[in-house]
Amino acid sequence: MDVADDGSRADITLTSGDDPRTGLRLTRRITLAAGRSDFSLRLGARNVSARKVRWALWNVTQLPGHPAERPGDGVLVRHTGHKRARARNGR
Secondary structure: OEEOOOOOEEEEEEEOOOEOOOOEEEEEEEEEEOOOOOEEEEEEEEEOOOOOOOOOOOOOOOOOOOOOOOOOOOOOOOOOOOOOOOOOOOO
């Protein structure tokens, strides 16, 4: 874990082992900012095989499949910065 000198953020990098099936080594870098409840996630893949490979990175978040047990339980996901795509028929 890397922590900024001024304590403003912390970066955690998780690295998988080499996967002989896909030929990839995956990394996930999570950045946490002080005083905030959101985070940044950066995904990476390195071809560690001798062959050419082609894969798409897709992060999967798994959450419990049951109702919240206490008030405030749950996850809020906000998506900002992108305009809604307009349908081809103009609607």
